[in-house]
Amino acid sequence: MILREGTHVKLLQTVTFGAGTLDRLAHLRADNDTLSKLIQDSRVNYLPIWRGKPLFRGQVLNELGFVTADHPLFRTEPHETRSTAFLGRDRHDTLYVAFNCSSWQPEDFDEHQLHQFYDPTEYRHPTLPDDYAFVELRKVMTCLSPTHAEVAAIGKALIGWHQTHGFCPNCGSKNKPEMAGWQRMCSSCGTRSFPRADPVAIMLVTYGSAVLLGRSFFWPKGMYSLLAGFIEPGETLEGAVRREVFEEVGVKIGSVRYLASQPWPFPASLMFGCHGEALTKDINIDRTEIEDALWITKDDLLRAFAGEIPEIKPAREGAIARDLLRYWLAGYLD
Numbered sequence: 001m002i003l004r005e006g007t008h009v010k011l012l013q014t015v016t017f018g019a020g021t022l023d024r025l026a027h028l029r030a031d032n033d034t035l036s037k038l039i040q041d042s043r044v045n046y047l048p049i050w051r052g053k054p055l056f057r058g059q060v061l062n063e064l065g066f067v068t069a070d071h072p073l074f075r076t077e078p079h080e081t082r083s084t085a086f087l088g089r090d091r092h093d094t095l096y097v098a099f100n101c102s103s104w105q106p107e108d109f110d111e112h113q114l115h116q117f118y119d120p121t122e123y124r125h126p127t128l129p130d131d132y133a134f135v136e137l138r139k140v141m142t143c144l145s146p147t148h149a150e151v152a153a154i155g156k157a158l159i160g161w162h163q164t165h166g167f168c169p170n171c172g173s174k175n176k177p178e179m180a181g182w183q184r185m186c187s188s189c190g191t192r193s194f195p196r197a198d199p200v201a202i203m204l205v206t207y208g209s210a211v212l213l214g215r216s217f218f219w220p221k222g223m224y225s226l227l228a229g230f231i232e233p234g235e236t237l238e239g240a241v242r243r244e245v246f247e248e249v250g251v252k253i254g255s256v257r258y259l260a261s262q263p264w265p266f267p268a269s270l271m272f273g274c275h276g277e278a279l280t281k282d283i284n285i286d287r288t289e290i291e292d293a294l295w296i297t298k299d300d301l302l303r304a305f306a307g308e309i310p311e312i313k314p315a316r317e318g319a320i321a322r323d324l325l326r327y328w329l330a331g332y333l334d
Contacts, residue, residue, distance in 0.1 A: 013048045015262045016141050016318040020150025022096070024088040029180040035086065035220045044095045047087075047151060048073050049103045049122065051114060052267070053134035054152045060121065062143035064152060065132045072127040073101050083162035085181030087154050090147050096157030100162060101125075111274075114284070117218050137268070142318040157265040159183070162197045169193060189253040197263070197270040202228035204333070205253065207278040211301065211328060213312070214293040216247065226324065228271070241276050248292045250284030253277065259333070262320040273320050275333055282297035298329055305329070 028035045045066035048055045057065035077100055087096040087163060106123045113121045119136040137152055144152060158181055165184055168175045173188035184193040203226055205212035213224040229244035231237060236257040245253050253276040262271040285293050296304070296312065305311040305326075314319035327333055 012105075014146075015260060015320050015323055017149050017153040017263045017265070018178075018261065019251075021091055021147055022088040022150050022154075023090075025086070026182075029086065029182050035164075035180060039086075039095060039097070042089075042093060042095050044069065044097060045151075046071070046074075046097045047096060047155050048101045048125075049098055049155055050104060050125075052156060052160055053119075053123070054137055054156060055128075055132060056135045056140060057129075059131060061131070061133055061135050062140045062298075064144065064148045065128070067128075071233040073125065074099065076127075077101050077103050081166075082161075083159060083177050083181065085155060085158040085162070085177075086156045087151055091303040096151045097153070098151075098159050099207040100159045102163065118220060138316070138318070146194070153263050153265045155265075157197075157268045159194055159269045160265070165193055195268070197268055198226055199231040199237075200264070200269045200271050201231055201237055201244060202226050202271050202273050202321060202324075203241050203245055203276050204259070204273065204328060205245055205251065205276045205278050206328070207281050207295065210281075210297050211325065212245075212249065212251065212278065212293065213296055213314075214290045217291045222311050222313040223315070224292075224312050225319070227293070231272075237272055237274065241274050245276060247277075248286055248289045250280075250282065250286075252279040254279045259324060260320065266321075271320050273324050275324075288320075288331040301325065302329060 028038065041308055046069060047064060047066055055065035055256060057063050079084065081103060082100065084099040085100055089095050110121060113119050118138065122133040122135050124133045137156060141149060162177060166174060168186035168189060168191050170191040171186065171189045173186055175184040175186040175193060178185045182195065205227065212227065214227045215224045225246055227245055229240065231240040237258065239255045242253045245251050255277045257275050259273040259275055260271065264271050281295065283293050302311060303309050304314055314325060
């Protein structure tokens, strides 16, 4: 949200993945009969997800690609790895269901690319038209409508969770999906498992008219963003901000205030955007944590946004870091 009194404008509610209007209909997840009848009687968009990549369509592959319940893709996944998740209903009464089709192995599959920070590969399934392909969500996330961005984020996170949590954390036995894909139940000991969201603090750290930026070792050349780190057990959000900044760059933080959050399904994080006021400015980088860090003034950051400082490329569009920097530049966080 924008913090200036009197504006009452909450621009940060438009962060990617965070401004959808999907009704998740959570009260129906345990009612199989009612949910099944609703799905049978309604328009349903099924979103296939292959190894973390949702299906997209169109000339430039920037729209979600949905299929119907009778599509051959449903038959490509073995029963033991088959998983679906009911995502909810939009304001036009369209229902959304995500399903896993990750057993398919393309002939030109490059697993190395699949795990890169930026994955440019596109994979086309033989049962789909030529203008359909599985694409990395980061590549096109800003092109989606708020509702479809929410659908993609929930579906990607849930299907990814099912793929990595096929065994009971209590006894190690196989478990199975329940509650319309929002739980897994162990058939041996009865333990229920739930999807997780890993809390991450992302920090807009300022000192006067300068903001602190850092870069990770594996980011694209020249990319700088806000510092961020996972919140540890038993730790407050404010404590995580102060700890992470001091650990990574040796800067001490005083006042901390929450700004806005963003679901980040890469694979399953919830980003808590915070503003931290630095008490010190000297930087002492921990090279085991990050590659570089620097202070940049508002004037220079504006130039970087305009592409006039090629060695500094601000955080990508769609990331909450870019939104926080933009609103700081506009003076809304003063």
